[in-house]
Amino acid sequence: MAIRRALISVSDKTGIVEFSRALAAQGVEIISTGGTASLLEKEGIPVIGISDVTGFPEIMDGRVKTLHPAVHSGLLAVRDNEEHTQAMKELGLDYIDLVVVNLYPFKETIAKPGVSYEDAIENIDIGGPTMLRSAAKNHAFVTVVVDSSDYAGVVEELQAGGDTTLETRKRLAAKVFRHTAAYDALISDYLSKLNGEPLPESYTVTYEKVQDLRYGENPHQQAAFYKKPLAAEGSITTAVQLHGKELSYNNISDANAALAIVKEFEEPAVVAVKHMNPCGVGIGATVHEAFQKAYAADPTSIFGGIVAANRTLERETALLLHDIFLEIVIAPDFTQEALDVLMQKKNIRLMKLGELHAPKERKPEWLVTSVEGGMLVQQSDVHSLSDADLKVVTNRKPTEEELKQLLFGWKVVKHVKSNAILLAQNDMTVGVGAGQMNRVGAARIAIEQAGEKAKGAVLASDAFFPMGDTLELAAKAGITAVIQPGGSIKDEESIAVANAHNIAMVMTGVRHFKH
Numbered sequence: 001m002a003i004r005r006a007l008i009s010v011s012d013k014t015g016i017v018e019f020s021r022a023l024a025a026q027g028v029e030i031i032s033t034g035g036t037a038s039l040l041e042k043e044g045i046p047v048i049g050i051s052d053v054t055g056f057p058e059i060m061d062g063r064v065k066t067l068h069p070a071v072h073s074g075l076l077a078v079r080d081n082e083e084h085t086q087a088m089k090e091l092g093l094d095y096i097d098l099v100v101v102n103l104y105p106f107k108e109t110i111a112k113p114g115v116s117y118e119d120a121i122e123n124i125d126i127g128g129p130t131m132l133r134s135a136a137k138n139h140a141f142v143t144v145v146v147d148s149s150d151y152a153g154v155v156e157e158l159q160a161g162g163d164t165t166l167e168t169r170k171r172l173a174a175k176v177f178r179h180t181a182a183y184d185a186l187i188s189d190y191l192s193k194l195n196g197e198p199l200p201e202s203y204t205v206t207y208e209k210v211q212d213l214r215y216g217e218n219p220h221q222q223a224a225f226y227k228k229p230l231a232a233e234g235s236i237t238t239a240v241q242l243h244g245k246e247l248s249y250n251n252i253s254d255a256n257a258a259l260a261i262v263k264e265f266e267e268p269a270v271v272a273v274k275h276m277n278p279c280g281v282g283i284g285a286t287v288h289e290a291f292q293k294a295y296a297a298d299p300t301s302i303f304g305g306i307v308a309a310n311r312t313l314e315r316e317t318a319l320l321l322h323d324i325f326l327e328i329v330i331a332p333d334f335t336q337e338a339l340d341v342l343m344q345k346k347n348i349r350l351m352k353l354g355e356l357h358a359p360k361e362r363k364p365e366w367l368v369t370s371v372e373g374g375m376l377v378q379q380s381d382v383h384s385l386s387d388a389d390l391k392v393v394t395n396r397k398p399t400e401e402e403l404k405q406l407l408f409g410w411k412v413v414k415h416v417k418s419n420a421i422l423l424a425q426n427d428m429t430v431g432v433g434a435g436q437m438n439r440v441g442a443a444r445i446a447i448e449q450a451g452e453k454a455k456g457a458v459l460a461s462d463a464f465f466p467m468g469d470t471l472e473l474a475a476k477a478g479i480t481a482v483i484q485p486g487g488s489i490k491d492e493e494s495i496a497v498a499n500a501h502n503i504a505m506v507m508t509g510v511r512h513f514k515h
Contacts, residue, residue, distance in 0.1 A: 001079070002162040003143060006098035008040070009033040009050075009066065009128065011105055012148070017043050019100070019151040026158055028098070033065055034058065066127040075099065075134040079141045097163075098154075099135040099144045103128045103179075107186055107229050117194070124187055129180045139173035140166070146179045182206035186229060198366060203377060205368060210237065216249045223249045233354040235259065239330065242339065244349035247328075251306070251349065255328055257415065258308035264359055264411040265310060270294040274305040277435070281412050282428040287311045287331075291320060293428035298449065306330070310356055313338045332356055359384060381414060383510055391507045393486070393495050398504040402458055402481040406506060409460030410483050414512030418462050421446045421470070423479065425457040439463070443470045447477045454478055462512040464488040468497035475501035485511045 006028050010016050017039065020030055024045050032040055033050045040047045050065050051057050058065035074096035077084040088095070104125035109115055135144035143164045145154060150172060157164045164172075185206035192200050207226035216223035225247070227237035236255045241247070247255075258273040265283055270290040272280040279301035282293025287309050295302060307321065308330040318338035321329055328349040329342065342350055364379040385407065392398070398406060409424035416422060416434045421442040423431035431450030433442030439461065447454050455478030464487045465471065471494050474482060482498065486507030498505040 001097075001141065003028055003097040003158055003164070005029045005031065005074075005094060005096050006100060007031045007050075007066075007071070007075075007096050007131065008100040009036050009131070010100065010102045011125075011128075012102045013039060015148045015151050016040075016100070017045070019148075019155065020045050022155045023098075023158070026162075028158075031096070034062055063126070066131055069093075071096070071131065072134050075131065075142055076138050077141075078138070095141075096135075097142060099131055099142065101128045101132050101144075102146055102148075103132075103183055106183065110186070110190055111230055120190065125183070129183065132176045132180055136173035136176040139169040143169050144172055144176050146172075146176050150175075182208075182229070199377060203375075211246070213249050213252075214246070221249075225249075225252055234263075234332075234356045235353075236330075236351070239351040239353050242334065242350040242352055243343050244328075245347045247349060251327055254306045255308070255330055255351065258306050258330060259353075261412060261415045262308045262310045263356060263362065264415075266359060268309075268311045270307060270309045272298070272302045272305050272307050274301050277416055278412055278429065278432060279305060280429055283408065284427060287313060288317045288320075291317050293426070295320070295324075297429045298432075302326075315341055318342050381512060381514075383414075383512075385410060385508060385510070389508050389510060391486070391509070392504065393491070393507050394498045394503065394505040396499075396502055396504045398458075398481045398506060402504060403506075405458040406460065406481055406483040409458055410508070413460040413462050415514065416462065418513045418515060420462040420512075420514070422460045423447065423450045423454055423457040424460065425453060430454065430457055439465060439470050440473060443473050447473065447479075450477070456480055458482065460484070462514065464491070464511070465494045466490060468493040470494075471497040471501070471503065471505075475503060479503065481505070483508065485509060487511070 006023055008020060008030055009032060020040050023030060029048065031048045031050060031053055037047050037049055054068040054070045056068060070093055073088060073093045077088055077095060104123045106123045109123040110120050132144060132146060135142045143154060154164060157168060185204045188204055206229060208229055210225040210227050213223040213225055215221055231237040236252055236259060254273050254276060257276045258271045261271045261278055261281060262269050267283050268287045268290045269283045270287060271278055272294050280294040280297030282290045282297065284290040284293060303325055304327060306328040307326055312333040312335060313331040314335045315337035318341040322341050326348055328351060330351040330353060332353045332355060334350065334352065342348060362382045364382050367378055367380050369376045405424045408427060409422050412429060413420050413422040416432060419436045419439045419442045421433040422429060423446050430453040431446035433446035436442040450457060457479055458481040459474050459479045461484040464485050466488055467490050481504040483506045486509060495505065
C-alpha cells in the first residue's frame with residue numbers, strides 16, 4: 001500500500017500549503033474543493049478539482065460537492081475485498097488514500113455577538129463530517145487528518161515508507177470521531193437551547209482539554225482539566241496564568257469555589273477558600289480593606305489557601321498577600337506594582353480573570369456532576385434575594401445594620417457545604433460551620449470559631465431549622481439576628497425561641513443546599 005491520492009478540503013488553512021507541497025513532492029495526486037483548490041493552485045501546487053472526479057458541478061453554493069459515489073466509494077472500498085475491488089474497476093472509480101478535512105467554523109460563528117439563526121445554520125458542515133467518518137471507518141486502508149498538528153507526522157511517515165502505519169491510522173481515526181462528535185454536540189446544544197429543550201432525552205456535551213494534570217484529588221488518581229468550547233470570560237477556564245507553578249486538580253476546584261463567592265458582590269470583596277469552603281470573606285470600600293477583613297476572619301485557615309478578589313489588585317494589598325503562604329491569587333487584573341511584589345514568590349499562582357459581570361447579570365449555567373454509571377444535571381444556584389423574598393417572622397425586626405449583615409451572610413452561606421451555618425459581623429465572616437451531619441453541629445463549629453466575635457453577630461443558615469435547638473445555641477452565644485429559609489413543620493418552635501431571646505429572624509423561602 002502507498003498513499004497515491006489525497007482529498008483536501010479545509011476551512012482552516014493553517015499549514016495546508018506546506019503540507020500539500022510535501023505531498024506533491026512525494027508524487028501524491030491532490031483532489032480539492034472550492035477555496036482550498038484555489039489557494040493550492042495559486043501556490044503552484046497541482047490540483048484536480050472535485051468536479052473532475054465526480055463529473056458533477058459543485059452546486060447550491062457549495063452545499064453539494066463531495067456527496068457523491070465517486071468520492072465515498074474511493075473512501076469506503078475495502079482494498080482486500082474482491083467484490084469491492086471488482087466494483088471499483090467496473091465503475092471506473094479510483095481509491096482515495098488520504099483525506100485532509102476540517103469543518104465549517106460553527107463554534108466560531110455562534111460565538112459572535114448577535115449571530116443570526118440563518119448564519120449559524122449555514123455553518124453546519126455536512127460533506128466534511130461525512131468524508132471524515134467514511135475515511136475514519138475505513139482506517140485500515142485510509143489515512144484521515146483533521147488537525148493541522150498531525151501534518152508533520154504524516155509527511156514524515158510518508159517520506160519514510162510511502163504510507164502511514166496502521167497504528168497511526170487508528171490513532172487519527174479515533175481523533176476524527178472525537179472531533180465530529182464534539183462538532184455535533186455543539187450543534188445539538190445550540191438547537192436544543194433555541195427550542196427550549198435544555199434537558200433533552202439524550203444529553204450530549206463536549207469539552208476541550210486545557211491541560212493534563214499531575215494527578216487528581218490524590219496522587220494515585222489520573223486527571224485532566226477541560227473547558228466548555230464557549231466558556232465566558234471571568235471563569236477559571238478562561239483565566240490567564242501570569243505567574244507560578246502549574247495548577248493542580250485541587251487548585252482548580254478551590255479557585256472555582258472562590259470565584260463563585262466573590263461574584264456575589266457588587267462592592268469590593270475578597271474571599272479566602274480552603275478545601276472548597278470559605279474560611280474568610282470580607283467587603284469594604286477598597287480591595288485592601290476587604291482583604292484585611294477576610295484575613296482577620298480566620299488567619300489560621302487561610303494558610304495554603306486561595307484568595308479571590310473582584311477588583312484589580314494593587315501594591316498595597318499585594319504587600320499583605322506576600323506575607324502569607326497562598327496557593328493562588330485570582331483577580332480581574334493586577335497592577336504592575338502588585339505583580340512586582342507577588343512575583344517575588346516563585347511558586348504562587350497569579351490568575352488574571354478579565355471582566356466580571358455584575359451579580360444581577362449572572363445567568364444560571366447547566367452543571368454536570370458525575371455519579372457511578374451516569375450523571376446529574378442541574379442549573380447553577382445564582383438566586384439573589386429581593387426585598388419581596390424577605391419575611392420578618394419575629395416580634396423584633398432586624399435593625400438596618402443587622403439586615404445588611406444578614407444579607408451579606410446569606411450571599412456567602414449558600415456557597416458553604418451543607419449543613420452550613422455562617423456568622424457575620426462588620427462586613428466579614430466571623431465563623432463558618434460547614435459540611436456537618438446536623439445543623440446544631442454546624443452551629444457549634446461556627447460559634448466556637450467566632451469566639452467573642454459571636455456576640456452581636458448575625459447567623460445565616462442554608463436550610464431551615466428542624467427544631468429550636470440551633471436558636472437556643474445562637475442565643476447563648478449572643479447572636480442578635482438570624483436569616484434562614486423557613487419551611488420546617490417546627491418553624492413556630494424556632495420563632496418562639498427567637499422571640500424569647502429577642503432575636504430578630506428573617507425567612508427567605510429559598511433553600512441553598514450545597515452537597
